Amino acid sequence: MDPAAAAASADGGAFLEFVDYAISMLSSSAGDGDGYESPGDGPAPARPPWGWAVAQLLKSCCAYSSGVTAAILLSDLFQSWTEQRKSLTSKRKVELAKLMNTKNKRRRLPNTVTIDSIHEKNFLSPNSVLEAVVIDVFVLPGTNIYMLTLGDMWSASTIDLYLHRRYYDCIGQNGILKKGREVMLTGCCLRTAMEGSGHARILPTEYMMILLDEDQDEDALILAAQFCTYSFSSMILEESRNNVPYSFYARIEKIESLEPFRCTERMQVILEDNDDAKMKLVLWGEQTLLANLFSVGSMLALDRPFIANFIDNNHEESQELCLEYGSATQVYMVPIAQQEEQVPFTPTTQVKSQGPRLSCVPMDNVASQVTLPRDLHGSIDFSKYPFRAYVSDLHDKMVGISLFGIVTSVCKVSTSGTTFYLELEDTTGVVLMKLIFIGPWSLGRVGVGHMVYISGLTCALSSTNTLEVSWREKEQGSQFVNLSLLPALLNSTCLHNLSPLSDLPRSTNRTHISHVRLDRIDCDSLKVSLFHSICGSVVNEHSGGHQCSFCKCACESACAHGFQLHLTIADDSAEVFAWCVGQTAIEFLQISPDEYLELPEDERAMYLYTLQNESFVVAIANTRKRADGCVVGDEAVPAWEITRAQKCE
Secondary structure, three states, X not given: OOHHHHHHHOOXXXXXXXXXXXXXXXXXXXXXXXXXXXXXXXXXXXXXXXXXXXXXXXXHXXXXXXXXXXXXXXXXXHHHHHHHOOOXXXXXXXXXXXXXXXXXXXXXXXXXXXXXXXXHHOOOOOOOEEEEEEEXXXXXXXXXXXXXXXXXXXXXXXXXXXXXXHHHHHOOOOOOOOOOOEEXXXXXXXXXXXXXXXXXXXXXXXXXXXXXXXXXXHHHHHHHHHHOOOOHHHOOOOHHHHHXXXXXXXXXXXXXXXXXXXXXXXXXXXXXXXXXXXXXXXXXXXXXXXXXXXXXXXXXXXXXXXXXXXXXXXXXXXXEEEEEOOOOOEEEEEOOOOEXXXXXXXXXXXXXXXXXXXXXXXXXXXXXXXXXXXXXXXXEEHHHOOOOOOHHHOOOOEEEEEEEEEEEEEEEOOOOOOEEEEEEEEOOEEEEEEEEOOOOOOXXXXXXXXXXXXEEEEEEEOOOOOEEXXXXXXXXXXXXXXXXXXXXXXXXXXXXXXXXXXXXXHOOOOOEEEEEEEEEOOHHHEEEEXXXXXXXXXXXXXXXXXXXXXXXXXXXXXXXXXXXXXXXEEOOOOEEEEEEEHHHHHHHHOOOHHHHHHOOHHHHHHHHHHOOOOEEEEEEEEOOOOOOOOOOOOOOOOOEEEEEEEEOO
């Protein structure tokens, strides 16, 4: 066997080979891309991030649980990649490049949508963000209503916006809102294009941010003349303070939610001015949409904010002053430029994982380094890293990391209800990571030996100089997929290679797929227990109630009967004693736990006997290191778990 193919087979098998093959197809079909830089030779062909490609393929696998072909996967992936890289025609690109300040790269905000997608879906969510440039300002004929024509750098089309009257003072010969000005909008509603009534337009929104650039003479003059007079410490502590036209210029330090006040949602933005004084900008109710436009590190120019006493968590006014977004307030922003860093890349460390299908890609297209963004804390964002990251690559100040490997242990932190530890192994080493949930465990069943993909990891050094790897649920880019339990893995021939059972001893770092027959099964090897429906683990009796053996939570209303099954499977090369639970056991037994319990004792043995010699395609994981307490009882647990089974017709 080819050494590269053998390495891939030992670490994810055909699935990772297909990932590499799909990336090579996208890379070879790309034009003058901007995926990464190849020093001395100009830009290399655009290459999609490895983690992005895996996530997109898994998304398709979840959508087509009954099976998917290579053609469908490649088609879905190519469409997603095309949409991601969609750009303007050359003429439009040149026109907008002249209008927009493109020398300072900035990170796109999380909820950013494109104008093309608005027209395509004929829909715009209030939480969506539109980052655009003003192409034209005009008055609707026969009215005094101002309109803005907006474009963006990712769309071929434009869209018109009814300007909110809050911004009419910014229009005119000396106004700041004119052709070429960059703006951000949120809280938008779409007036859809009805038959015979023209095209879609955006209705007025008061949550529009006008962007300024300190390096532009006009903007620098505005900032110096209007926003550098007052500091936070200069506010008058009297009732008349709101009669003073205060304007402040400050950096966004933090954005966070506050406890609701009388059911009204609140958010606070911590600001720091040039004198290092801090002040809170509090947003109420619908105003919290404005936080969609903020980014930590950016500078806010606040004109005429309302000054009030802060209401603390006890819903009482304190003597502390805060700023609020009042009816006369205007907000401008100087976005923080995205910092970047060159990350060295050694091709030999990556080639080991490439399957034989990748040999069609010339190796001289591989870069020696990649350029990745860096956040305010100096951490490098690996979410756009074009190659696979391994455990051995982890170091301090890394965010957005994706890893693929085998679970070697998983358990709950005894002192916390929302924190778990999971140990992951790939071909380069083992890493212990902390999983932090916003509530209970939500990843379904995860066991030792399962093959998983996890993204959104963060690495940092602790106070004891130990590398800590963590993952937070609901964070942007966070994803966790258990491939060993994925139905499409068995049903899609392009994602697995069938191997005989005799190969199992060499399948320590991947999920093994085999075509087998059910050899032996009896009543003594079958138990019906209560399982926690959230995490798929056995439920134990505890202090008169039920407690999950894994996540340790009370689960009186979230448990159901399930099978614990020991069985022998065989093919022409070997036979293997294994175990399975839940839906996999149901697939073997072809009966539900409740239906099985309704059978008389003598009929149960007869029923199990009739199942022998049935044929299945199975996914098998190595659980020799099991430590998650999923199966209760003192009996020996077999070394192999059947994680999925599909009956052959």
